[in-house]
Amino acid sequence: MITRRHLLGTASAGAALAMSGLGLPKFFEAEAAGVDLTPGVPQGISSYVTMGTLPGKKPLIQLADKPPNYESPLEYFRTPITPNNEFFVRYHLADIPDVDVKTYKISVGGDGANGKAELTLDDLKKMPAVEVVAVNQCSGNRRGLSKPHVAGVEWGYGAMGCARWKGARLKDVLDKVGLKKEAIEISYGGADGPAVDKTPDFVKSIPVWKAMDENTIIAYEMNGAPLPHFNGYPARIVVPGWTGTYWMKHVNKIDAVTQPFKSFWMNPAYRIPVGIFPIAARFTSQEYAPNTPITEMVVNSLITSHRDGDKIKRGKVTIGGLAWDGGYGISKVEVSSDGGKSWSSATLGQDLGRFAFRPWSFELNAKHGKNTVMVNATNKIGQSQVSDLIFNGAGYHNNVMQNITLTA
Amino acid sequence: MRTLLVAFIAALIAFPAMAEQAIKLKQAPGVDKVEANCQACHSLSYIPMNSPFLNAAGWDGEVNKMIKAYGAPIEDADAKAIKDYLTKNYGG
Numbered sequence: 154m155i156t157r158r159h160l161l162g163t164a165s166a167g168a169a170l171a172m173s174g175l176g177l178p179k180f181f182e183a184e185a186a187g188v189d190l191t192p193g194v195p196q197g198i199s200s201y202v203t204m205g206t207l208p209g210k211k212p213l214i215q216l217a218d219k220p221p222n223y224e225s226p227l228e229y230f231r232t233p234i235t236p237n238n239e240f241f242v243r244y245h246l247a248d249i250p251d252v253d254v255k256t257y258k259i260s261v262g263g264d265g266a267n268g269k270a271e272l273t274l275d276d277l278k279k280m281p282a283v284e285v286v287a288v289n290q291c292s293g294n295r296r297g298l299s300k301p302h303v304a305g306v307e308w309g310y311g312a313m314g315c316a317r318w319k320g321a322r323l324k325d326v327l328d329k330v331g332l333k334k335e336a337i338e339i340s341y342g343g344a345d346g347p348a349v350d351k352t353p354d355f356v357k358s359i360p361v362w363k364a365m366d367e368n369t370i371i372a373y374e375m376n377g378a379p380l381p382h383f384n385g386y387p388a389r390i391v392v393p394g395w396t397g398t399y400w401m402k403h404v405n406k407i408d409a410v411t412q413p414f415k416s417f418w419m420n421p422a423y424r425i426p427v428g429i430f431p432i433a434a435r436f437t438s439q440e441y442a443p444n445t446p447i448t449e450m451v452v453n454s455l456i457t458s459h460r461d462g463d464k465i466k467r468g469k470v471t472i473g474g475l476a477w478d479g480g481y482g483i484s485k486v487e488v489s490s491d492g493g494k495s496w497s498s499a500t501l502g503q504d505l506g507r508f509a510f511r512p513w514s515f516e517l518n519a520k521h522g523k524n525t526v527m528v529n530a531t532n533k534i535g536q537s538q539v540s541d542l543i544f545n546g547a548g549y550h551n552n553v554m555q556n557i558t559l560t561a
Numbered sequence: 562m563r564t565l566l567v568a569f570i571a572a573l574i575a576f577p578a579m580a581e582q583a584i585k586l587k588q589a590p591g592v593d594k595v596e597a598n599c600q601a602c603h604s605l606s607y608i609p610m611n612s613p614f615l616n617a618a619g620w621d622g623e624v625n626k627m628i629k630a631y632g633a634p635i636e637d638a639d640a641k642a643i644k645d646y647l648t649k650n651y652g653g
Contacts, residue, residue, distance in 0.1 A: 197651065219582070347602070352632050
């Protein structure tokens with residue numbers, strides 16, 4: 154059925170929207186929209202895209218308003234914690250209810266559980282609280298940079314953010330019902346749903362071992378405040394190290410299951426070819442060759458102080474950015490200003506934990522003319538970024554080293 | 562099926578907030594079918610967003626996915642008109 158609950162106040166840049174049409178020259182449209190897109194995303198985006206302001210948010214790059222898919226512009230990534238009002242928004246399905254906490258409950262059970270339980274938000278808050286700083290990155294972040302392009306939401310750099318999440322351990326919630334030894338996965342769903350009944354509801358699962366990890370939580374606070382509506386209010390699953398597809402928003406149902414959980418969103422969606430990425434965390438009960446579910450994030454970095462093509466002054470210029478991975482922790486970030494022939498270590502900044510954005514900075518001695526800057530992050534299990542894209546049909550795991558040009 | 566489509570359109574008119582992102586698609590044969598069938602579930606921005614790199618086979622695949630995987634109630638004749646429109650106007 155059609156939902157009546159899609160209440161997006163995206164009225165910003167109305168005039169620009171009205172003027173922007175495919176008939177106008179591209180440079181004019183980009184100018185009118187005032188959007189700095191990531192270089193390399195599909196050309197068609199510039200024909201319509203604007204900054205859009207959702208309730209409670211600062212302007213974000215509005216790739217689509219229904220379902221809402223908004224990414225953070227580069228300048229929102231200059232701190233290791235992404236403020237709630239700058240955090241990206243990603244939904245698969247358009248029926249997004251305003252959850253009423255007075256009636257909100259999480260039902261817990263499943264054929265792999267010994268019992269059943271229902272938890273209110275207050276129940277969750279009475280349980281031992283833990284905090285974890287963790288990157289939430291959409292599996293498809295940077296899909297728009299795939300060569301060749303692949304279909305989907307054409308994200309640039311900004312479908313990610315890092316927050317301090319506070320909540321109850323998923324393990325403690327599961328302990329309330331007790332897991333049978335036959336339980337292999339924990340499945341879950343949220344209050345949002347599809348616009349038409351036949352569309353598969355967005356439901357996911359993770360292996361029991363990941364669900365029982367002390368860092369996997371049901372978060373009800375984000376950076377010391379309730380979760381924003383568009384980031385999963387009143388509570389979402391937080392799976393540090395793993396891509397955002399597992400971070401169920403508005404979570405209201407959790408089941409322990411004894412068989413591999415069947416869902417469109419587990420298979421065929423959100424899968425990567427077996428063996429092409431250096432992934433340590435495998436989800437074996439869902440592995441059906443040749444594909445396997447996407448799991449942990451690959452090591453990556455982003456230059457956030459400058460954009461490709463920026464003009465800089467000659468002499469000492471500080472270049473900075475962020476690095477992150479699937480939860481092993483960043484060990485070093487290296488910068489090359491000679492096209493990759495020689496590399497120097499950047500200075501690592503504040504360490505907010507192994508799941509967090511790690512800031513880094515590097516003093517470039519800019520010469521007259523063009524200066525190239527390449528960055529490569531390495532994690533504590535020795536994984537580094539790649540020089541050439543590891544192509545896959547869904548555009549996941551793009552951790553190609555950036556190579557930007559700054560002119561002095 | 563037809564009743565459902567009429568309901569979709571009625572709902573779109575009744576709740577204009579659903580069409581906030583005013584995407585103006587290229588005016589060409591078939592655009593009416595696109596506008597009538599696609600917006601119940603997603604804004605039209607997904608079309609220019611995935612252009613111009615999708616070719617005829619790519620747009621066929623996307624429309625088929627909407628019908629088969631996502632359960633979009635689109636009649637065969639409309640599906641063909643939509644594929645043709647997307648390929649001609651947003652194809653690479």
